Amino acid sequence: MKKLIFACAALLLLLNACKRDEYYRDGGLANPNFNGNMLQYLQAKKVPFDTIAQIVKLAGMESTFSNEDFTFFAPDDEVIKKTIGTIRTDGLNNFLFYAGKDTVKTLDQISPLIWRRYLQRYMFKGVNRLKDYQQIDFDVKSVYPGGLYYSFGGNISNIGVTYATANNIKYIGYRQLNLTYIPDPSKPNDNWYINKVASSDIKPTNGVVHTLAYNDTRGGAYFGFNESDFFSDVYFGGLASSNSSK
Known part of the structure; x- marks a missing residue:
């Protein structure tokens, strides 16, 4: 009888271990597949990607998001809301108002070239899932450094996976994918804009999507990570007339 109990216990442990390994390999237990292309995925998930689909x-870049294979770290609509802001809150409109410029009323007033430039900061060549990225430990980057990647726009980011502590043992817990924007390539270890991924390995018919967790901190709250870049480009590029007013 004891042998039977031990055998059953061993089988349960083995099954649990297999499930845990499957979780780590797939980046989540939910079905990651979406029956449609990447743009259709963003359009279908109106919360939180309705505005992001509009910016595409x-x-x-509709053709790129509909047909090409690449890795997209998707910011959510709250990032755009925070970036544009109002004249009373931190954001582009506050910046423009106090600079004596017209403020943004609709997103189509901003140049398509600017939207493209900053959207491309979230786009990377290849179809890379969580399992394809190196480990990073932000406390000991010399040991676990993650990896450097060029975005579609030529900007450099560090992408890596942190391994959590479980039962007081380092690196055996859940895995967290991170996208870190590096503003100055000549100083690749300085002034990092760290963004955690909320949900990884979403697989439409083209490419793969990792959705970024919104955080109201430096680098996470603004489109393109570095708000001064975006604000300056809009300031010097000027605003077009809104299509809604035509």
Whole structure:
């Protein structure tokens, strides 16, 4: 009888271990497949990607998001809301108002080239899932450094996976994918804009999507990570007339 109990216990442990390994390999237990292309995925998930899907169109990148294979770290609509802001809150409109410029009323007033430039900071060549990235430990980057990647726009980011502590043992817990924007390539270890991924390995018919967790901190709250870059480009590029007013 004891042998039977031990055998059953061993089988349960083995099954649990297999499930845990499957979780780590797939980046999550939920079905990651979406029956449609990447743009259709963003359009279908109106919360939180309705505005991001609109920006894809404003940037003239519908074909890229519908047909090409690449890795997209998707910011959510709250990032755009925070970036544009109002004249009373931190954001582009506050910056423009106090600079004596017209403020943004609709997103189509901003140049398609600017939308494209900053959208491309979230786009990377290849179809890379969580399992394809190196480990990173932000406390000991010399040991676990993650990896450096060029975005579609030529900007450099570090992408890596942190391994959590479980039962007081380092690196055996859940895995967290991170996208870190590096503003100055000549100083690749300075002034990092760290963004955690909320949900990884979403697989439409083209490419793969990792959704970024919104955080109201430096680098996470603004489109393109570094708000001064975006604000300056809009300031010097000027605003077009809104299509809604035509």
